[in-house]
Amino acid sequence: MNSNTAEEKIRMKVEPMSTLQAGIVYGHEEAWDKLQARLDAKPARKVLPWYKVMAAAAALLLLCGTGYLLLRDNDTVTQQPDNGTLPTTESPLSQTPATDHRVATLQDTYTHITVRTAPIHHHHQPQPVQQVDEPTPVVLPEVTYSPEPKVQPTPAPKMKVVHINELGQQEENTAHYAWEEKNPFPHIQFRMKVVHINDIGRPLRQEDYMRTIERTTVWRLPFGHKNSMYNANEQPGSLFRINLSTNRNNEKATFNTGTDMGTDSTEPVVY
Amino acid sequence: MTEQKAIEGCKRQDRISQKYLFDAYSDMMLTLCVRYVKSLPDAEELMLNGFFSFYRSIDRFVYSGTGSLVAWLKKIMINECLMFLRKKGALKMNEERAAEDVPIDSNVADNISAGEIFKLITTLPDGYRTVFNLFAIEGYGHKEIAEMLNIAEGTSKSQLNKARAILQQLVKQNGHYHEQ
Missing domain, CATH: 1.10.10.10 (Winged helix-like DNA-binding domain superfamily/Winged helix DNA-binding domain)
Incomplete structure (x- = not known):
């Protein structure tokens, strides 16, 4: 504590001083009004700064993301069957006398899902040796052996083959047919007519085809054009490739397929 | 109205009691604040802050005889002044x-x-x-x-x-x- 006598005197003089003694002039009532207004005012809600809000949102997002990833990882781990081994390719088939199909049940997460695993081959598995005192007659149970399990064939969908040009006409009717007749295969909507190849008609002539191509070819600008890309003589793959070079000696036209399709006529066959 | 009754009134947020204590001690507290911060407007603001804090925290105040209220008020005012000076960097x-x-x-x-x-x-x-x-x-x-x-x-x-x-x-x- 202060033991200085001069300071004690100063303290005695200064401490109980009023504003009037100190020469301070201030509005007492105005000060009270200000204070009263503050006391009447409701406490202002603290507004969090935006960076704090953003930081909290980021932390929450990170937490949710981490939790989601962890849960997803746990799910994938749970779905892996832990009992059962895949057959090795090196093991011969003769060494697979006993195959059993274990049924792994994922009881932890999916109680109703059973997973049938691959057959397990027991290699050199020691069998427990049973101590038999007396030889007991072996009674074999009567086994009814069925050579081939009869598989019930699924009913074949009724399909009708139609020409592609008939699709527009048949579509509405088939839709009607499918729903009205209670067709078990409503996704089959088109009937197709089966036509023998000989009934198609005369094949397309080479010259006619080339003319059609020339008529329908779009003119292209010269730049950026590769001749190899748009060869007018290029024939579509669906048509026969015909070797147009005439072999006068044989007087036959040969197909690219290598099959001798020659005729007796001396003129080259162009189709 | 005695000082003790005024304090009890202040605890009930009675405005007359608050005015009574303000009238009684505002001059002394303003002088104290001027002594610390020198500037009159700053001192007046600090004095009002001090009284506001006093009225808000008066529930924690236990009256223990004459002088206890003045000591409590002085402590509040000194804290306000020191906080102001610290913000101003005057206490470095x-x-x-x-x-x-x-x-x-x-x-x-x-x-x-x-x-x-x-x-x-x-x-x-x-x-x-x-x-x-x-x-x-x-x-x-x-x-x-x-x-x-x-x-x-x-x-x-x-x-x-x-x-x-x-x-x-x-x-x-x-x-x-x-x-x-």
């Missing part, structure tokens, strides 16, 4: 070694009025003035001052000695000092 003091205690001549305070010595105190620099106020007027020890201002104890002593020296010099300059 260089660490100094504790110098020898230099007492003020006892004749200094004899021939000077309270108003004059008040003005001389307010002319001191911020650091010196704060330490002098806390030590000489409020009666805190150097250890407490060091904790309050977050400075070393030696720095507090050094600041006090410098404040005393300046104050003595100012008294002599103003002609209030008479050697005996």
